[in-house]
Amino acid sequence: MIALLQRDLRLALRAGGGFGLGLAFFLMVAVLVPLGVGPEGALLSRIAPGILWVGALLACLLSLDRMFALDFEDGALDLMAVSPLPLEGVVAMKALAHWLVTGLPLVVISPVLGLLLSLSAGGYVWLLASLMLGTPALSLIGGFGAALTVGLKRGGLILSLIVLPMYVPTLIFGAEAVRRGALGAEALVPLLLLAAISLGSAAILPFAAAAALRANLK
Amino acid sequence: MLQVDDLAVSRGGLTVLEGVGFALAQGQLLILRGPNGVGKTTLLRTLAGLQPAYAGRVVVDQDQLTYCGHADGLKATLTVAENLAFWAAVHGQTQIEPALVAMNLTALRARRAADLSAGQKRRLGLARLRVTRRKIWLMDEPTVSLDAASVALFGAMLRLHLAQGGAAIVATHIDLGLPEARVLDLSPYKATSLRQGAFDEAFA
Numbered sequence: 001m002i003a004l005l006q007r008d009l010r011l012a013l014r015a016g017g018g019f020g021l022g023l024a025f026f027l028m029v030a031v032l033v034p035l036g037v038g039p040e041g042a043l044l045s046r047i048a049p050g051i052l053w054v055g056a057l058l059a060c061l062l063s064l065d066r067m068f069a070l071d072f073e074d075g076a077l078d079l080m081a082v083s084p085l086p087l088e089g090v091v092a093m094k095a096l097a098h099w100l101v102t103g104l105p106l107v108v109i110s111p112v113l114g115l116l117l118s119l120s121a122g123g124y125v126w127l128l129a130s131l132m133l134g135t136p137a138l139s140l141i142g143g144f145g146a147a148l149t150v151g152l153k154r155g156g157l158i159l160s161l162i163v164l165p166m167y168v169p170t171l172i173f174g175a176e177a178v179r180r181g182a183l184g185a186e187a188l189v190p191l192l193l194l195a196a197i198s199l200g201s202a203a204i205l206p207f208a209a210a211a212a213l214r215a216n217l218k
Numbered sequence: 219m220l221q222v223d224d225l226a227v228s229r230g231g232l233t234v235l236e237g238v239g240f241a242l243a244q245g246q247l248l249i250l251r252g253p254n255g256v257g258k259t260t261l262l263r264t265l266a267g268l269q270p271a272y273a274g275r276v277v278v279d280q281d282q283l284t285y286c287g288h289a290d291g292l293k294a295t296l297t298v299a300e301n302l303a304f305w306a307a308v309h310g311q312t313q314i315e316p317a318l319v320a321m322n323l324t325a326l327r328a329r330r331a332a333d334l335s336a337g338q339k340r341r342l343g344l345a346r347l348r349v350t351r352r353k354i355w356l357m358d359e360p361t362v363s364l365d366a367a368s369v370a371l372f373g374a375m376l377r378l379h380l381a382q383g384g385a386a387i388v389a390t391h392i393d394l395g396l397p398e399a400r401v402l403d404l405s406p407y408k409a410t411s412l413r414q415g416a417f418d419e420a421f422a
Contacts, residue, residue: 003304003307003308004304004308007293007296007304010296011293011295011296014295015295016295074291075289075291076289076291076292076293078266078268078287078291079286079291082267082268082280082283082285083305083308083309083350084308085308217269218269
């Protein structure tokens with residue numbers, strides 16, 4: 001399974017692997033919103049938590065359809081299903097690789113983007129913490145969606161329609177934690193709920209996704 | 219090693235083969251023949267456990283077999299050696315040299331799979347069988363896009379595998395140059411009754 005993780009990371013980092021795509025998208029959102037809304041610091045800092053979280057969510061969504069589709073098309077998924085790797089493990093490793101390539105860079109760059117959106121000083125810690133705890137759930141839920149749509153031609157759109165509603169709780173608690181943090185209020189509760197969503201996703205979704213993959217391989 | 223009793227397999231909800239039965243022992247090679255669409259691929263995928271049997275029984279240790287379909291599962295941006303090393307690692311193996319030598323890929327080991335010709339890709343796909351160290355090889359038209367010399371290489375690798383106590387089932391239209399192989403023509407097993415698959419076959 002470590003070999004699978006290494007392979008996926010290597011594939012992502014090589015040319016055409018899509019590394020940085022989500023990051024660039026996230027950056028564009030954070031640059032475009034102030035241009036659209038206007039240079040009004042007070043307004044920007046009020047909407048910053050929501051914009052940052054929506055941006056992170058959409059950036060994650062961008063690369064989801066590649067998670068299993070590439071391996072499905074070139075037959076590698078068949079071979080993995082026959083190999084000693086449990087499909088549940090394959091899903092978990094692919095979600096982890098997706099998070100390392102997409103989610104983690106978003107977390108790292110988010111304070112810079114917070115600056116662009118004039119996020120209040122108190123919000124940065126909570127922005128980092130909420131993205132750190134919340135983005136794994138985005139990768140795991142997305143992995144489930146990708147597994148459901150793996151056999152479909154141009155499944156990207158239906159994948160978005162399936163996954164985005166499932167992202168709602170993560171978005172609500174993530175943005176709420178940052179908003180409360182920025183206002184200097186108690187923000188631990190939404191943060192804990194966010195962590196709970198990630199942990200619950202990690203516990204359940206690999207199994208659901210593996211079942212979906214098995215059905216799609218037939 | 220592998221026992222099949224009264225097996226029926228279905229594709230897209232339609233039964234294509236029924237009443238298939240055979241046994242495969244160590245060192246044996248079974249060649250599946252039959253016209254296009256008769257169900258060779260479906261049968262192999264069912265044996266590999268990728269899809270459930272519609273009826274009948276397949277007795278095999280799933281940890282003993284490996285499958286090689288039409289697609290080779292290669293990653294274009296990885297080199298030949300990296301592709302093989304990945305599949306070796308997945309199967310808990312480390313050695314890729316014998317496989318590289320067997321399919322004459324040593325000179326290409328540092329080349330990206332994207333830069334290989336169709337025949338070279340196929341050779342790499344076949345070399346993967348060897349690094350898995352599994353006993354039963356299920357192969358679906360393994361010689362597509364191979365030249366005569368590569369077919370001979372493949373025949374030699376297959377013979378070595380059989381001599382080492384392995385077994386193989388190959389769906390192919392050409393002569394592999396292995397006279398000891400048993401041939402199973404699937405045409406007589408073509409399903410006559412058009413049994414419709416169950417509605418919830420996705421979750422069977």
